[in-house]
Amino acid sequence: MAKPAKSRTATEKAPAAPRKPRAKAPPKAPAQEPALPDNIVEPEGDFRLHSLQESHGKDRRASLGKDELLKLYEQMLLIRRFEEKAGQLYGLGLIGGFCHLYIGQEAVAVGLQSALEVGKDSVITGYRDHGHMLAYGIDPKVIMAELTGRESGISRGKGGSMHMFSVEHKFYGGHGIVGAQVPLGAGLAFAHKYREDGGVCVAYFGDGAANQGQVYESFNMASLWKLPIIFVIENNGYAMGTAVRRGSAETDFYRRGTAFRIPGMDVNGMDVLEVRQAAEIALDFVRGGNGPVLMEMNTYRYRGHSMSDPAKYRSREEVQEMREKHDPIERAKNELVAMGVAEEALKEVDKRIRAVVNEAADFAENSPEPPPAELYTDVLVERY
Numbered sequence: 064m065a066k067p068a069k070s071r072t073a074t075e076k077a078p079a080a081p082r083k084p085r086a087k088a089p090p091k092a093p094a095q096e097p098a099l100p101d102n103i104v105e106p107e108g109d110f111r112l113h114s115l116q117e118s119h120g121k122d123r124r125a126s127l128g129k130d131e132l133l134k135l136y137e138q139m140l141l142i143r144r145f146e147e148k149a150g151q152l153y154g155l156g157l158i159g160g161f162c163h164l165y166i167g168q169e170a171v172a173v174g175l176q177s178a179l180e181v182g183k184d185s186v187i188t189g190y191r192d193h194g195h196m197l198a199y200g201i202d203p204k205v206i207m208a209e210l211t212g213r214e215s216g217i218s219r220g221k222g223g224s225m226h227m228f229s230v231e232h233k234f235y236g237g238h239g240i241v242g243a244q245v246p247l248g249a250g251l252a253f254a255h256k257y258r259e260d261g262g263v264c265v266a267y268f269g270d271g272a273a274n275q276g277q278v279y280e281s282f283n284m285a286s287l288w289k290l291p292i293i294f295v296i297e298n299n300g301y302a303m304g305t306a307v308r309r310g311s312a313e314t315d316f317y318r319r320g321t322a323f324r325i326p327g328m329d330v331n332g333m334d335v336l337e338v339r340q341a342a343e344i345a346l347d348f349v350r351g352g353n354g355p356v357l358m359e360m361n362t363y364r365y366r367g368h369s370m371s372d373p374a375k376y377r378s379r380e381e382v383q384e385m386r387e388k389h390d391p392i393e394r395a396k397n398e399l400v401a402m403g404v405a406e407e408a409l410k411e412v413d414k415r416i417r418a419v420v421n422e423a424a425d426f427a428e429n430s431p432e433p434p435p436a437e438l439y440t441d442v443l444v445e446r447y
């Protein structure tokens with residue numbers, strides 16, 4: 064069973080295990096630490112690891128107005144409808160190869176990306192990437208056309224679902240190799256620092272990827288060099304067919320940066336306002352030159368790992384319960400209604416989004432395939 068909302072609150076601690084007596088660390092010169100942003104709770108002592116979790120615990124949800132929340136709702140709904148359509152096109156044989164849907168996880172990409180500055184900050188993720196691209200404002204038509212392998216696709220139809228890229232948006236993929244995006248993200252963050260462009264890299268990866276060695280090498284370097292990076296673990300409960308508890312010794316992923324002095328944040332990834340609030344705290348911290356932050360987003364994927372997964376490792380009831388009780392889109396919808404938005408207006412939004420998605424699907428179906436000459440472009444041939 065996944066843990067989108069943990070029973071223990073973030074600030075409550077599990078009963079402490081007996082600790083070994085430790086030699087006291089020599090006091091640090093205060094001048095070495097950059098000043099913390101105003102909204103961060105100043106921790107006691109010289110160890111700042113828990114500061115972000117405490118700040119997050121103070122005020123967990125962003126207080127956005129009706130219009131702003133409506134925007135986030137529309138983006139989440141666009142991802143949901145787009146992914147549903149992609150699933151249908153796959154079933155019809157119009158999409159080939161791998162295809163990993165983001166349904167259920169929408170609040171993560173939307174909440175985080177709404178706090179970023181497009182064109183200044185950079186983003187990198189794994190193969191579950193369509194939702195991230197949509198949340199970043201990339202045209203649904205070129206994403207869908209990439210899925211159907213057409214020339215007008217964002218990677219000219221040669222990358223497909225897992226290999227999408229937009230340098231213009233500073234969106235650096237789309238990576239099929241589990242965990243590969245983590246060191247690449249550290250490299251992007253190094254570039255931000257080196258160029259002094261003020262940007263922050265957000266590197267997303269899964270709970271399964273979080274058990275890889277390269278992740279911790281990246282943590283070490285990012286912390287040592289105080290790189291401007293937010294590591295985001297999208298804990299959706301499963302790595303292919305392996306439940307988190309079967310594959311991970313430490314299932315509180317936000318603690319995984321502790322050995323590298325990277326502060327962690329434990330976030331309900333099914334609540335777009337909580338994600339947004341946490342993102343703002345993390346961004347302030349990183350932009351202030353304090354080095355990386357690790358965010359655990361507790362979320363859930365409703366569909367199988369990829370289109371070929373019959374998902375026999377979990378019960379229908381489990382999925383049903385998540386959909387009924389924790390759906391991020393329903394939650395935002397209920398809040399909008401409580402704020403006075405008419406249900407009719409929300410139906411219109413859905414209609415408009417369905418039209419955008421249908422248009423993207425028509426475009427993706429009717430665009431030409433790449434000409435054979437494209438087979439010889441974007442290919443690296445070299446001697447080593």
Ligand SMILES: Cc1ncc(C[n+]2csc(CCOP(=O)(O)OP(=O)(O)O)c2C)c(N)n1
Nearest residue numbers: 191239240241269270271272299301302303
């Ligand atoms: C290096 C590598 N090992 C194994 C695989 C096969 N594989 C693809 S996805 C996946 C599970 C990853 O799970 P997680 O990181 O939790 O991401 P999620 O799919 O849940 O988003 C595995 C093992 C791969 N693509 N790359």
Ligand SMILES: [Mg+2]
Nearest residue numbers: 269270301302
């Ligand atoms: Mg996972």
